[in-house]
Amino acid sequence: MKYIKLGKTDETVSTISLGTWAFGGPGTVGKNIPVGWANQSKDDSINVLRKAFDAGINHWDTADVYGDGISEKIIGEVWKDISRSSIFLATKVGWDMGEYEHFYHPKLIKKNIDRSFKNLNTDYIDLLYLHHCNFKEEKHFFDAIKIIDGYQKNGKIRFLGISDWDCIKIMKYIDKYNFDVVQPYRNVMDSDYKSSGLKQYISLNNLGVCFFSPIKHGLLTGKYLTPPTFQKGDHRLKIKDFFDQKILNCMLENKKELVRKFSYHPNPVLHGLIGPLLEDSPTGCVLLGQRNTKQVGVAKTLGDALSKEDSDWVKNLYRMNHLK
Structure with missing residues (x-):
């Protein structure tokens, strides 16, 4: 396993880190908006955590909304087998506003952070993210920061990060506080990381960066030959590309190209x-969902950066083929 320094946190984390969104199973928020993953068993999730630890994957990422705390609770069960201090543990707050008038109401934030400590069975969290940048009003941003600052002063939260699907939204708030880590959406089809200015900001300020959804929930791997059927509560129901046969065909062709190009690697795609x-991200890691021990075995083989030439080739392949 390869490791990097996560920016100014000075923490050493695996370049392939563990995303545990799927551990929460299917779920909805608000007006039955799907936010989970179907067909995930607790036994598989527990086995993944143990296997990931054995593989040297020492950075685990979760959130309070994943299964309404189920993902966090599963992680909280493994400390009897795995030393808590051996894992750099991240969670998030702010996704579900519940009965409050906005996502980052101070009472809601405090309640959910306290619940995360209980779910995770820990007295400290290494990294807490603001899960998104929909603050409605700037005041709500600073209200949330004030609550979290209290936990940091007490040593219960070590580092603070900010996340969003939209890099431009992150840029709107990133310089309003001394954040340690950023978690943006990024994959080879996306160019916003650079064009938004976020890549340069991270470099200039030595921030850690953890990329989420690097394979677009499996879509980019070319594994779907026909539009799949997802169960209720699976967030992939919202992603139109899964149900576009033309796009699925493009992904399959791209897969074949990757297999040819990187045939020397055991997992070329x-x-x-x-x-x-x-x-292009020396202080960065990739959050890769791993739903069973076989996928952990695959993850263990990954983590090497491509050359710039090969990276550009892959990006051009996906961006051009997707437009045809």
Whole structure:
């Protein structure tokens, strides 16, 4: 396993880190908006955590909304087998406003952070993210920061990060506080990380960066030959590309190209999709969902950055083929 320094946190984390969104199973928020993953068993999730630890994957990422706390609770069960201090543990707050008038109401934030400590069975959290940048009003941003600052002063939260699907939204708030880590959406089809200015900001300020959804929930791997059927509560129901046969055909052709290009690697498709994200981000890691021990075994082979030439080739392949 490869490791990097996560920016100014000075923490050493695996370049392939563990995303545990799927551990929460299917779920909805608000007006039955799907936010989870179907067909995930607790036993598989527990086994993944143990296998990931054995593989040297020492950075685990979760959130309070994943299964309404289920993902956090599963992680909280493994400390009897795995030393808590051996894992750099991240969670998030702010996704579900519940009965409050906005996502970052101080009472809601405090309640959910306290619940995360209980769920995770820990007295400290290494990294807490603001899960998104929909603050409605700037005042709500600073109200949330004030609550979290209290936990940091007491040593219960070590580092603070900010996340969003939209890099431009992150840029709107990133310089309003001394954040340690950023978690943006990024894959080889996306160019916003650079064009938004976020890449340069991270470099200039030595921030850690953790990329989420690096394979677009599996879509980019070319594994779907026909539009799949997802169960109620699975967030992939919202992603139109899964149900566009033309796009699925493009992904299959791209897969074949990656297999040819990176035939020297035991997992050429994932190597080709993840390597470009690490090529230009020396303080960065990739959050890769791993739903069973077989996928952990695959993850263990990844983490090497591609050359700039090969990275550009992969990005051009996906961006051009997707437009045809």
